[in-house]
Amino acid sequence: MKLSREEAAGRIMVALDYPDAAAAEALVNSLEGIPCYMKVGMQLFYAASPGFVIGLKERGYKVFLDLKMHDIPNTVKGGANSITKLGVDMFNVHAAGGVDMMKAALEGVEQALASDVALARPLVIAVTQLTSTSKQVLNEEIGINGSVEEAVVRYAQLAKQAGLGGVVASPQEVQRIKAACGADFRTITPGIRPAGADPNDQSRIMTPREALQQGTDYMVIGRPITAAASPRLALESIIEELI
Numbered sequence: 001m002k003l004s005r006e007e008a009a010g011r012i013m014v015a016l017d018y019p020d021a022a023a024a025e026a027l028v029n030s031l032e033g034i035p036c037y038m039k040v041g042m043q044l045f046y047a048a049s050p051g052f053v054i055g056l057k058e059r060g061y062k063v064f065l066d067l068k069m070h071d072i073p074n075t076v077k078g079g080a081n082s083i084t085k086l087g088v089d090m091f092n093v094h095a096a097g098g099v100d101m102m103k104a105a106l107e108g109v110e111q112a113l114a115s116d117v118a119l120a121r122p123l124v125i126a127v128t129q130l131t132s133t134s135k136q137v138l139n140e141e142i143g144i145n146g147s148v149e150e151a152v153v154r155y156a157q158l159a160k161q162a163g164l165g166g167v168v169a170s171p172q173e174v175q176r177i178k179a180a181c182g183a184d185f186r187t188i189t190p191g192i193r194p195a196g197a198d199p200n201d202q203s204r205i206m207t208p209r210e211a212l213q214q215g216t217d218y219m220v221i222g223r224p225i226t227a228a229a230s231p232r233l234a235l236e237s238i239i240e241e242l243i
């Protein structure tokens with residue numbers, strides 16, 4: 001697959017895993033002009049308040065708010081309502097919460113959209129099996145039998161059944177997810193490591209180019225960019241690998 005520089009940048013979601021808004025702001029400023037997606041996760045969101053997310057939207061970024069909601073349906077519905085009002089482009093819930101919980105997230109989105117016609121509809125996606133989970137942990141610790149791929153595809157099918165638009169999984173599972181849920185069902189893949197990079201706590205990894213070849217829609221990349229001596233050069237070299 002051939003991508004333009006801009007298309008490649010738009011498929012990269014930079015994970016802003018920072019302890020406060022100032023640190024995250026410095027990274028965002030260093031990437032100025034590169035049209036990548038920004039991902040705000042729980043570390044930054046809990047510290048920086050919703051204002052940080054609104055600020056990213058005002059600067060023109062697409063934003064994935066990664067709060068991985070997993071609670072009773074009524075609570076998730078309320079959470080989804082509040083998140084939609086922030087104007088984010090994408091947010092996630094855990095597929096392990098079940099179909100009713102995932103449907104409740106969509107109801108929360110509808111409720112928010114009905115309250116303000118200016119709001120854009122966010123894509124709601126589900127986390128399947130975390131990319132830090134190995135087969136051994138899945139089978140022996142968590143107690144789910146079978147392969148990681150089987151567990152991931154099952155979660156993806158539940159998300160599809162609930163009406164969600166895609167899932168978070170490792171790039172290793174993208175082809176099976178697309179085969180089970182359709183080519184339009186979005187795959188968002190963390191566990192991305194350029195060749196030779198430290199895997200850190202990730203178990204199921206692939207390089208950016210390999211992930212693209214698998215057909216992933218978006219790659220979530222944190223430390224290979226944020227911990228690099230020059231985050232801008234690190235991001236540019238990943239974009240280079242994709243075009």
Ligand SMILES: O=C(O)c1cc(=O)[nH]c(=O)n1[C@@H]1O[C@H](COP(=O)(O)O)[C@@H](O)[C@H]1O
Nearest residue numbers: 015041066129130131168190220221222223
């Ligand atoms: O939902 C996510 O974004 C997510 C799901 C998952 O299964 N694995 C996973 O690593 N993530 C997130 O993706 C990012 C990966 O960061 P790095 O390992 O530093 O590239 C982190 O912000 C994680 O919270």
